[in-house]
Amino acid sequence: MDDIKDDTYYILDASAFIGGFEVKNSSLNFTISEISEEVKDLKSKIIFDQTIEDNYLFIEEPSKSSLDELNKIISNSGDTLRFSTPDKKLLALAICFFNKGKSVKVVTDDYSIQNVLKILNIPYRSVLTEGIKEVYNWKKTCQGCRKAYSDIYEDEICEICGSKIFKKRIKLK
Ligand SMILES: [Zn+2]
Incomplete structure (x- = not known):
């Protein structure tokens, strides 16, 4: 009954855990290693650790080529200084899966990240806030x-x- 698999690759920002995004075992959920340091409050941290332990959530590193691609895009849009290293790695991971033809959805409440995703045509959803409507x-x-x-x-x-x-x-x- 519950084993209908969702083939979307969900890429989760720290705001997904802090905002209480429900990580489902029926979908593929990914994040990057730096996010574990950004998830600080106890409740979010417990959820984070549990989902990793239960194999609902996987930590991946973006490829060098996807990071290069991202850096090119954000320097063109004048956004370079707006992003931290974890932000960039998260975006690069999305590019990495997207380029492999995966169906990707990034879960983030960060407007700057959403803006870049819009430029890239990579789908996203927000947890707490309404997504941005303008690029x-x-x-x-x-x-x-x-x-x-x-x-x-x-x-x-x-x-x-x-x-x-x-x-x-x-x-x-
Ligand atoms: Zn002038």
């Missing part, structure tokens, strides 16, 4: 004349009008 990107823009600059432009001053250049958040969808 955004950062663009270097002159405060004065509004000229847009590419990320490689290193000067902080606009070459046209001499005003300061700032990073503007732009919506993609």
